[in-house]
Amino acid sequence: MRRRTLLASAGAGAVLAVPGLPAPAQADPAQAAPAATSPALRTFAVQGTDISVALLPGPAATVLLYAARRFHYEIDALHPGDLLTGASGIVLDIRPGWYPAGARDGLLPYQLIVVRDIVAQCDGLLRWGGDSAREPREGRFEIAVPPADRRLRALAKRLDADAEIPGRRVGAGTALPFTPDRVRRAESIRRGAAG
Amino acid sequence: MDAGVLAVQQWVNATYAAVPGYTRIAEDGIAGQQTMFALIRGLQHEVGITALADNFGPATLAALTAHGPIGPGETNQNLVRIVQGGVVCKGYASIPLTGVFGTATAGAVAALMTDAGLAGRIDGTVIPKVCKALLSGDGHTLAAGGSAPLRAAQQWLNGRYLNRSAFSVLACDGLRSRQFLTALVFAVQYEGGLTDAQANGNFGPLTQAAVRASGLIRAGSSGPWVRLFSAALTHYPAGSVFTADFDAPLAAATRAFQAFCQLTENGEGDFPTWASLLISTGDQARPGTAADTVDEITTARAQTLRAAGYRTIGRYLTNVEGSDFDKKIKPGELAVLAANGLSLFPIFQTYADSASYFTWAQGFADASAAHDAALGHDLDPGAVVYFAVDYDATDTEVTQRVIPYFLGVDAGLRQRGGRYAHGVYGARNVCSRLAAEAFPRWSFVSGITSGWTGNVTYPLPGNWAFDQISTIRIGTGGGGLEIDKCVRRTGADPGExxxxxxxxxxxxxxxxxxxxxxxxxxxGQGDPGERVLEYLRAGRYDNWRSRKVGGDTDAAFVAYVDGTGLPRVRTYRDPVAGVDVDVSRFGAAALAGLRDPVRGDVAGWGGDLIAFYGGWRFTEPGTPARDYCAARLARGDIGSALDLAGLVADVDAHLAAEALRAGGTLGGHLRAADRGIRFNLFHRGRFGGDVTAAATAAQTMLTDTGDTVLASARSLLLRGLVAGPVTVDEQVRQFCRGFADRLAALAETEQTSLRRRKGF
Structure with missing residues (x-):
């Protein structure tokens, strides 16, 4: 099943106008979400959860939502209140109380493999907070390049294209991060980021 | 408010308030996550961790392991108090936080361990993983709605795998959860000989090889593999025992599961059965006879598909407006499908990829667009169009968004005369919820995204027809194409x-x-008349609502008829009314009427009148009722929820039900029926030939609250419009009168032509 290429879930599929017909009664959950902290940000639903987050629209949001969904599916289920974002809209903090600054070894080894794979699938353009030598934050994912970077745009385009094909969507092939070639690639990107 | 819990909260605040990284909690006497988090932070401080977290993760476990079990000899009194705080908050004891590990503390810990399936490990101390369980929010007693066999499986898993590094004590509440399913896969990996470093909770290549090598079981097998197999089966209605022995009941349950999932029915724990139990794709290598694709089916591609065993092909009715992505059915393409012996299952999808898309009004509008597109492609009446929910909708979103959308789809298709039926494409939970709360005939399941929230802990929906399991490329050159391979369920939608x-x-x-x-x-099972009507209804009107109104279906008879290869009649041309009558619609109404005359009204003219009323209120609220009825009610040239073809089906159903109740056969009645006086017979038989009585009956349909089946059917039909029963005002009275007058006029016309026929 394919959908139109869209940057992220929220805002897509605006209600088509039906002339002369009454508007539906339900409130839009996206509108009920907390207001963005900066006018540049937009509220996005995290698919598969009942969570909305304020992110910088465009490639940054696409990449961070990708990371959030993979965390939700492959590491630990996320619930409302589990995601925080800052004013920049390019940093995503997962359960800061759970993975606070300075705390290490909050993830099991197999979960760490998934984290490495998320970073690798984002070509290293996404930084994992656990890699910070000064003050690790194991629940943090951060865009590692300027939001307008052309590599980031290319990455977002690829993630969107994958979303059109059921077999390549987030949530399909959850065992793939553990296959030898993916683990190798993740390791090489980790070394690259460290060096 | 619990005094013991309050004491715990006061103690933990007083003790750790000055510790960096400790956050004061509310002292409200209510046991909850916050109190457990505070105890975890306190514990981390006691074992020397400086960066405190709510997470009892690997770092905390390692530090506590280095410290050793907490027991009677514990010299750190605060650690004992934290254990005591845990048992108090979990409700296992009401004891003061003495800091001394006495018999009361030991007894409470033993009780929790017993509930968690760890009775065999009770030694008077608290080992680190038990401490983690003690400070978790997990329940270890059977929860409301929990399954006893599933709880037994949770306990057994805890007992067997506690020492494996990635394994934590599972909740033992009998509830399905992602955590439980992941633990099952870990267990399969452990039994399959994977090391702690290899095990990851995913049903990947190594795990699959391990199942093939050592997990294949059958009648007579016993041991841990049988345990895991029966544990996984508890997710399905067929599985009701947690057992170590592959006995006859387990073999029967396995067979039932295999039949339901369209697997080879051998009653064994073979690889495909394991895969279907553990992951929503099942065995991705198993054959599929259906496929969906965005690629045009040319003759070369049709030959590729046919040679590869595919017979039913999903294609898109439309493109997305404003998109350059061209996925829709091309001119002449359907003829190519038919010429190559392939059938079509039509898919309607524009955006449909986020919660905000889904509203009742959107569903209504999409239904109309799909109707036009399907008609444009010359699809026959009764075709099932699959409307897509093309994202991972949560249960909350299904309630708030997706169900209203599909009720809108139902209303929109009715508004166009009900020519087409609808199905749903979506994750398992989306499909199951809709099958139980709205009216899709069949489900097209996106099992391929096995990690989705809507797939992972849910069984296949009861009305599944297609299960999409992998994206593959088949054929080469001009005959090559990318498809989503689907398993088609025998007896379900055969496509067009x-x-x-x-x-x-x-x-x-x-x-x-x-x-x-x-x-x-x-x-030879029961009344043949009822079986025949059930078979008619099964064409497109067999869903939970029609069953609630008109009773169940003998599925064995439907399968029996299908097995004979007898082609189904969808519509017949009524020679008198000059319209094509939907046979399934007639069958649903007649069946309900045969079983209960009042319900027959709901399944027939009354239900259709309610939908017709909804169409008026939704699309033309400003048009006076009499004008709307005159323009659209029981017309042969304009489709509506109660157009002429619909009224003929309803009227004939009423008359057929009466005849069958009087002891006739359906065939005998239909052969003898004078179609030239059907409206007269109905008008006299149902309303005593009285226009006022007919109007009153119509008003009862719209407003009566005494019959709960009627009221609930009506509230779903009018979901997009009104919350409660319709309020009677002058327009509603006019509307009901409009119905009565139209019926009387039809009866009068019959009288006129009858007189003409007889030469008066």
Whole structure:
């Protein structure tokens, strides 16, 4: 099943106008979400959860939502209140109380493999907070390049294209991060980021 | 408010308030996550961790392991108090936080361990993983709605795998959860010989190889593999025991599961069965006879598909407006499908990829667009169009968004005369919820995204027809294409194999009814008349609501008829009314009327009138009721929820039900029926020939709250419009009068032509 290429879930599929017909009664959950902290940000639903987050629209949001969904599916289920974002809209903090600054070894080894794979699938353009030598934050994912970077745009385009094909969507092939070639690639990107 | 919990909260605040990284909690006496988090932070401080977290993760576990079990000899009194705080908050004891590990503390810990399936490990101390369980929010007693066999499986898993590094004590509440399913896969990996470093909770290549090598079980097998197999089976209705022995009941349950999932029915724990139990894709290598694709089916591709065993092909009715992505059915393409012996299952999808898309009004509008597109492609009446929910909708979103959308789809298709039926494409939970709360005939399941929230802990929906399991490329060159391989369930939607077919002639229809009657007699289960009507209804009107109104279906008879290869008649041409009548619609109403005359109204003219009322209120609220009724009610040239073809089906159903109740057969009645006086017979038989009585009956349909089945059917039909029963005002009275007048006029016209026929 394919959908139109869209940057992220929220805002897509605006209600088509039906002339002369009454508007539906339900409130839009996206509108009920907390207001963005900066006018540049937009509220996005995290698919598969009942969570909305304020992110910088465009490639940054696409990449961070990708990371959030993979965390939700492959590491630990996320619930409302589990995601925080800052004013920049390019940093995503997962359960800061759970993975606070300075705390290490909050993830099991197999979960760490998934984290490495998320970073690798984002070509290293996404930084994992656990890699910070000064003050690790194991629940943090951060865009590692300027939001307008052309590599980031290319990455977002690829993630969107994958979303059109059921077999390549987030949530399909959850065992793939553990296959030898993916683990190798993740390791090489980790070394690259460290060096 | 619990005094013991309050004491815990006061103690933990007082003790750790000054510790960096400790956050004060509310002292409200209510046990909850916050109190457990505070105890975890306190514990981390006691074992020397400086960066405190709510997470009892690997770092905390390692530090506590280095410290050793907490028991009677514990010299750190605060650690004992934290254990005591845990047992108090979990409700296992009401003891003061003495800091001394005495018999009361030991007894409470033993009780929790017993509940968690760890009775065999009770030694008077708290080992680190038990401490983690003690400070978790997990329940270890059977929860409301929990399953006892599933709880037994949770306990057994805890007992067997506690020492494996990635394994934590599972909740033992009998509830399905992602955590439980992941633990099952870990267990399969452990039994399959994977090391702690290899095990990851995913059903990947290594795990699959391990199952093939050592997990294949059958009648007579026993041991841990059988345990895990029966544990996984508890997710399905077929599985009701947690057992170590592959006995006859387990083999029977396995067979039932295999039949339901369209697997080879051998009653064994073979690889495909394991895969279907552990992951929503099942065994991705198993054969599929259906496929969906965005690629045009050319003759070369049709040959590729056919050679690869595919018979039913999903294609898109439309493109997305404003998109350059061209996925829709091309001119001439359906003829290519038919010429190559392939059938079509039509898909409607524009955006449909986020919660905000889904509203009742959107569903209504999409239904209309899909109707036009399907008609444009010459799809026959009764075709099932699959409306997509193309994202991972949460349960909350299904309630708030997706269900209203599909009620809108139902209303929108009715508004166009109900020519087409609808199905749903979506994750398992989306499909199951809709099958139980709205009206899709079949489900097209996106099992391929096995990690989705909507797939991972849910069984296949009861009305599944297609299960999409992998994206693959088949063929080469001009005959090559990318498809999503789907398993098609035998007996479910066969798809469209012909296009632009004329309605069956009356004689052909009557012969078919007689043949069905013969088969029902040969089937020998209950009243043949009811079996035949159930078979008619199964065409497109068999869903939970029609069953609630008109009773259940003998699925064995439907399968029996399908097995004979007798083609189904969808519509027949009524020679008198000059319209094509939907046979399934007639069957649903007649069946309900046969079983209960009042319900027959709901399934027939009354239900359709409610939908017609909804169409008026939704699309033309400003048009006076009499004008709307005159323009659209029981018209042969304009489709509506109660157009002429619909009223003929309802009226004939009413008359057929009466005849069957009087002891006739369906075939006999239909052959003898004078179609030239049907409206007269109905008007007299149902309303005493009285226009006022007919108007009153119509008003009862719209407003009566005494019959709960009627009220709930109505509230779903009018979901997009009104919350409660319709308020009677002058317009509603006019509307009901409009119905009564239209019926009287039809009866009068019959009288006129009757007089003419007789030469008066």
């Amino acid at each position: 194999s012909a296009f632009g077919s004329p309605a069956t002639a009356l004689d052909g229809y009557l012969d078919w009814i007689d043949r069905l009657h013969e088969l029902a007699v040969a089937h």
